[in-house]
Amino acid sequence: MDTPRRTPTTGSKALPWKPLSHLLPSGSIFFLLRLVAPVIIVAATIVCSLGMVGSALMEPDDLTVSPVLLKVIEEVEVPALQEGPIHEILVREGQVVGVGEPLMQIDDQRARFRKNQAEIEFGIAIKKASNTSEVKLAEVESRVAAASLQRAMDSRKRFPDTPSQAEVDEIELRFANATQHLEEASNNFQLAELARDLAEKNVAIASFEVERHKIKAPIQGAVIEMIARRGEWVRPGEPLLRLMRIDRLRVEGFLNRELVRAGLEGCPVTVILEGTEGDKGRFPGKIVFVSLEVDPGDRTQRVVAEVDNSKQLLAPGLRAKMIIHAR
Numbered sequence: 001m002d003t004p005r006r007t008p009t010t011g012s013k014a015l016p017w018k019p020l021s022h023l024l025p026s027g028s029i030f031f032l033l034r035l036v037a038p039v040i041i042v043a044a045t046i047v048c049s050l051g052m053v054g055s056a057l058m059e060p061d062d063l064t065v066s067p068v069l070l071k072v073i074e075e076v077e078v079p080a081l082q083e084g085p086i087h088e089i090l091v092r093e094g095q096v097v098g099v100g101e102p103l104m105q106i107d108d109q110r111a112r113f114r115k116n117q118a119e120i121e122f123g124i125a126i127k128k129a130s131n132t133s134e135v136k137l138a139e140v141e142s143r144v145a146a147a148s149l150q151r152a153m154d155s156r157k158r159f160p161d162t163p164s165q166a167e168v169d170e171i172e173l174r175f176a177n178a179t180q181h182l183e184e185a186s187n188n189f190q191l192a193e194l195a196r197d198l199a200e201k202n203v204a205i206a207s208f209e210v211e212r213h214k215i216k217a218p219i220q221g222a223v224i225e226m227i228a229r230r231g232e233w234v235r236p237g238e239p240l241l242r243l244m245r246i247d248r249l250r251v252e253g254f255l256n257r258e259l260v261r262a263g264l265e266g267c268p269v270t271v272i273l274e275g276t277e278g279d280k281g282r283f284p285g286k287i288v289f290v291s292l293e294v295d296p297g298d299r300t301q302r303v304v305a306e307v308d309n310s311k312q313l314l315a316p317g318l319r320a321k322m323i324i325h326a327r
Contacts, residue, residue, distance in 0.1 A: 061326035065303055068253030068271070068322045070314055073306065074219055077227070077239035081212040082106055085233050086240075093226055097217045097243070104228070104240055108213035115206035122199035129196040135189050138182035145175035221245040244316075249309045251285060253322055254300035263327070264290050269305045270323045273314075283307045283314065287324065 088105040091097060149171045152163050163171075225242040228234055251271055265287050273281040285307030294301055305322060307314065 063255065063259055063324040064321065065253035065255050065324065066321040067274070067319045068251050068305075070271075070307075070316055070318045070320065071250040071252055072244055072316045073248055073250045074221065074245040076218055076243050078103060078215060078218065078241050078243060080106060080215065080228075080234040080236055080238050080240055082108075082111070082209070083233075083235050084108070084213065086228055086230050089226070089230050091223050091241075093223050096220075096222045096246070098220050099217055101217045102214055103217055103223075104215040106213040106215065106234065108210050111206070111210045111213055115203070115210050118199065118202040118206040122196070122203045125192070125196035125199035129189075129192040131192070132189065135182070135185040138178065138185040141178040142175075142182045145171070145178035149175045215240060217243060219243055219245055220247065246312055247308075247310050248306050249314050249316060251305040251307055251320070251322055253303055254295070254298075255303045255324075257294050257299040257301055260290060260301050260303075264303070264324070267327050268325045269307075270325065271305070271307050272321045272323065274319050274321070283309075 084107045086104055087107040090102050090104060097103065149168075152168050152171050155162055156168065221243040223241055224244045226240075227242065228238070228240040234240065251269070267287045269285045269287060271283045271285055273283075275281075285305045287303060287305050289302075289304040291302035291304075303322075303324075
């Protein structure tokens with residue numbers, strides 16, 4: 001017995017399926033495809049390009065440390081080395097100076113007077129040390145006395161009573177005096193040479209004291225703060241100004257313990273500043289230190305890099321991201 005077919009109820013008549021081309025006017029589907037196709041191609045190209053750029057910046061073995069903080073490598077407070085008033089200030093805040101460049105001048109008038117005195121004393125000592133006349137005279141006296149004594153002794157061998165014993169004693173006394181005079185002259189000459197050397201050292205000390213009144217830069221960097229002003233009385237050890245090295249900066253961050261590998265020191269890095277795009281915000285550097293200590297809280301190790309800042313585009317205190325490249 002055949003199963004009877006169910007007839008649809010009134011109001012529920014099924015609509016037959018029709019293709020999209022039936023709903024659109026003839027030729028419209030081809031028009032839409034022609035509009036959408038270039039958009040799809042451009043989007044695909046952009047996605048591929050971004051993928052290529054990302055792969056160029058990040059290799060599979062590269063590590064990312066974020067965030068990292070830029071810090072100063074070297075900063076010093078330059079102290080006064082001598083007591084006195086500041087006579088002259090030779091730099092201004094923000095000025096970049098090199099090692100040994102003069103920064104300030106403390107009044108050195110008294111030190112220069114002492115130097116002039118030491119130089120005069122040195123000149124006198126040189127004159128005394130170069131005067132050998134006393135030694136030469138003593139040498140002549142000693143030779144003459146020795147010759148007189150020898151003649152007297154030879155004469156007494158031939159003529160026992162000539163010269164007399166008294167005359168021989170007098171000749172021997174003259175010889176002894178001449179010998180002693182020669183020794184004293186030689187000692188005086190040696191003392192004069194030592195006095196000359198001492199006077200030369202005094203000149204060097206006096207010159208050193210004069211130089212210590214000149215405040216010079218101990219490092220290469222920028223003047224970031226003037227502490228003392230012109231005319232102020234300063235004492236040794238008091239800070240006069242602050243210098244900060246800016247040609248290189250320190251970059252510090254923390255890397256997960258599991259990602260730290262051997263030979264990380266010396267690896268090249270790229271530091272990317274926050275909020276920057278393109279190559280303008282990227283700076284090359286290298287890892288200089290990996291801490292051996294592990295933070296027990298988050299199991300991270302401190303990683304330190306140095307980055308070139310010769311163009312002074314970076315500043316301490318900025319935050320960034322650091323990519324460590326595999327060697």
